[in-house]
Amino acid sequence: MQNFIEAYSWVNMRFLLEGLWVTVEVSIISIIASFIIGSILGVLRYVKIKYLSRVVGFVVDIVRNLPLILIIFFTYFGLPHLGFKPGIIFAAVLAMTIFESAMLAEIIRSGILAVDYGQMEGARANGMSYVQALWHIVFPQAIKKTIPTIVSQFISLIKDTSLATIIVLPELLNHAQIIYGQNSAYIIPMFVMIAVMYFIICYALSVLSRVLDKKLA
Amino acid sequence: MVYILTHYWSELIQGLGYTLLSSVIALVFSTVIGTMFAIFEVLPNHAMRIIGRIYIEIFRNIPLLVIAMFFYVIIPMYVAKIDGFTAGTIGLTIYTSSFIAETVRAGIQSVDNGQMEGARSNGLTYWQAMRYIVLPQAFKIVIPPLGNQFINLVKNSSVLAFVAGFDLMYQGNSIASLSLDTINSYVVVGLFYLVITLPLSYYMQHLEKRLAN
Numbered sequence: 040m041q042n043f044i045e046a047y048s049w050v051n052m053r054f055l056l057e058g059l060w061v062t063v064e065v066s067i068i069s070i071i072a073s074f075i076i077g078s079i080l081g082v083l084r085y086v087k088i089k090y091l092s093r094v095v096g097f098v099v100d101i102v103r104n105l106p107l108i109l110i111i112f113f114t115y116f117g118l119p120h121l122g123f124k125p126g127i128i129f130a131a132v133l134a135m136t137i138f139e140s141a142m143l144a145e146i147i148r149s150g151i152l153a154v155d156y157g158q159m160e161g162a163r164a165n166g167m168s169y170v171q172a173l174w175h176i177v178f179p180q181a182i183k184k185t186i187p188t189i190v191s192q193f194i195s196l197i198k199d200t201s202l203a204t205i206i207v208l209p210e211l212l213n214h215a216q217i218i219y220g221q222n223s224a225y226i227i228p229m230f231v232m233i234a235v236m237y238f239i240i241c242y243a244l245s246v247l248s249r250v251l252d253k254k255l256a
Numbered sequence: 257m258v259y260i261l262t263h264y265w266s267e268l269i270q271g272l273g274y275t276l277l278s279s280v281i282a283l284v285f286s287t288v289i290g291t292m293f294a295i296f297e298v299l300p301n302h303a304m305r306i307i308g309r310i311y312i313e314i315f316r317n318i319p320l321l322v323i324a325m326f327f328y329v330i331i332p333m334y335v336a337k338i339d340g341f342t343a344g345t346i347g348l349t350i351y352t353s354s355f356i357a358e359t360v361r362a363g364i365q366s367v368d369n370g371q372m373e374g375a376r377s378n379g380l381t382y383w384q385a386m387r388y389i390v391l392p393q394a395f396k397i398v399i400p401p402l403g404n405q406f407i408n409l410v411k412n413s414s415v416l417a418f419v420a421g422f423d424l425m426y427q428g429n430s431i432a433s434l435s436l437d438t439i440n441s442y443v444v445v446g447l448f449y450l451v452i453t454l455p456l457s458y459y460m461q462h463l464e465k466r467l468a469n
Contacts, residue, residue, distance in 0.1 A: 104411070104449065108414045120439050230329075
């Protein structure tokens, strides 16, 4: 018990919260960027433009089937050899965005496919252009249908930011490791605390997605 | 690239072997554990349902790496000496079992309640009805999602690289630092992963389409 009280001293907690803040920061930037890019890629794959959609589909499938850790390594250790040297935070955000965009592209495409084709035909018959119908009629319904899947993808994004400890991104897990590296009695308290922190964020989001799903359905 | 392939072929194959081994072990055990907790969740007993719910929610909402590191750091200190491969595979199993539990539960609940009632009124006990009537139908429904879980497992097994598990990603890193050819090393490792995951994911898409019709 003494270990727990000492481990959760003000200094340590502040250090952990700093790590949590980096986790949140990286997650939010990656969520916004990957939602935008994923939507574009998903739509591009859906609309069947000659060659372009094929290429997008192929790239999305490849990225989706690679481990995220490999992509993180590639952006941080590989890109400098190609003449572009990203910082740690930028490399982490870039890797998360590339991976999650591909995942979201697939989710959003399947959402669009699930929207009844009559919606598109109806919109076209009422004088909308194809792009207008896609943007105003089909896309919003696709997002509505896939909200639970999209949110659970965001939850796994938040959990996956912990993988960036390997490039020493100063996030939650990394800060916990630094603290228990100083005193091995703090190992269990630190694991308990970061598990609780991750749990609160991810569980809150999953409750939110259930509420959203009920409201929109 | 050819240089990496020819010079480090044995390391790559060994890494691939460990990755596959860990994924298969984790798949088998997490399916068993996951099914168990899924059944907990549909039992009439209130306490069991809560136990199932707590297990699933806890391990679904904590990063895999935190779970794997926990086993890698804590178990050797207090319980028994285990290597990184074992610790990582235990972490993988527990993490994946919570996702499989969620999938199987959805499968069980999508089986019409009349199946259970019919079986019960024909004289089967609750467990017999579960085992011979409900679960087989539920598993038919959850085969494609289970396949997707296996793809995730193969990808997620790369956390073994953090705990010295000698998997493909671990070997990829050591090849990258030995050969100093970072780009090509990672490309080769990526290709090795794709050889497993890409055919599987196309097959699962095909299977989903076929079952949907």
